Amino acid sequence: AQSVSQHNHHVILSEAASLELGCNYSYGGTVNLFWYVQYPGQHLQLLLKYFSGDPLVKGIKGFEAEFIKSKFSFNLRKPSVQWSDTAEYFCAVTPGGYQKVTFGTGTKLQVIP
Amino acid sequence: NAGVTQTPKFQVLKTGQSMTLQCAQDMNHEYMSWYRQDPGMGLRLIHYSVGAGITDQGEVPNGYNVSRSTTEDFPLRLLSAAPSQTSVYFCASSYTFGNPLGQGSSYEQYFGPGTRLTVT
Numbered sequence: 004a005q006s007v008s009q010h011n012h013h014v015i016l017s018e019a020a021s022l023e024l025g026c027n028y029s030y031g032g033t034v035n036l037f038w039y040v041q042y043p044g045q046h047l048q049l050l051l052k053y054f055s056g057d058p059l060v061k062g063i064k065g066f067e068a069e070f071i072k073s074k075f076s077f078n079l080r081k082p083s084v085q086w087s088d089t090a091e092y093f094c095a096v097t098p099g100g101y102q103k104v105t106f107g108t109g110t111k112l113q114v115i116p
Numbered sequence: 117n118a119g120v121t122q123t124p125k126f127q128v129l130k131t132g133q134s135m136t137l138q139c140a141q142d143m144n145h146e147y148m149s150w151y152r153q154d155p156g157m158g159l160r161l162i163h164y165s166v167g168a169g170i171t172d173q174g175e176v177p178n179g180y181n182v183s184r185s186t187t188e189d190f191p192l193r194l195l196s197a198a199p200s201q202t203s204v205y206f207c208a209s210s211y212t213f214g215n216p217l218g219q220g221s222s223y224e225q226y227f228g229p230g231t232r233l234t235v236t
Contacts, residue, residue: 009158012156035223037224037225045229046206046227046228046229046230047159047206047208047225047227048227049224049225052224093158093159102147102164102166102212103161103164103174104149104161104225105161106151106158106159106160106161107158108156108157108158109158109159
């Protein structure tokens with residue numbers, strides 16, 4: 004069964020700092036990868052996804068992620084964070100062609116003005 | 117479209133009581149799923165369904181039952197509530213892989229607003 008690791012549980016940054024959140028998965032075959040965001044008091048929303056093609060994917064609100072197959076990683080990046088990016092971020096994976104989604108444990112990001 | 121709706125928003129149960137969490141979607145999605153969210157544990161899949169009449173277990177199915185009699189509805193039943201079931205429950209839906217209608221959204225899962233359940 005696939006699994007997802009998010010090693011950063013809580014990240015605190017000042018506004019305008021750069022962000023990189025780690026995500027590693029364990030599955031040997033084709034995968035579909037997602038990043039979801041949960042703003043305080045809200046439900047999860049999709050930030051970006053990778054299915055195939057260009058391993059550098061761009062999402063909403065200036066976020067991007069890079070799929071590195073050799074490292075089984077799908078790290079999330081943003082060049083300059085804003086206070087409104089304060090939220091919890093979840094990485095998720097499905098094996099290609101299968102429907103079950105496995106989520107990581109999440110990373111809480113706190114941006115200080 | 118209302119998207120994915122869940123009721124109730126909040127619920128307090130006593131140990132041993134039973135209840136049903138409701139989930140409905142109006143997007144004609146085949147795939148529906150239930151997750152529980154606990155601090156430090158992310159979202160864990162309880163049960164899922166790939167269509168009416170078809171359900172399967174996720175990572176943490178014990179103590180929960182589901183059924184899928186229609187495409188729209190996917191209720192989650194707690195048979196005999198325990199304090200360990202105190203959690204926030206999310207329902208989600210999406211097109212199944214292979215359905216061409218889902219290609220535009222890349223089979224994104226749409227989440228409901230959640231139900232916060234406390235078992236005392």
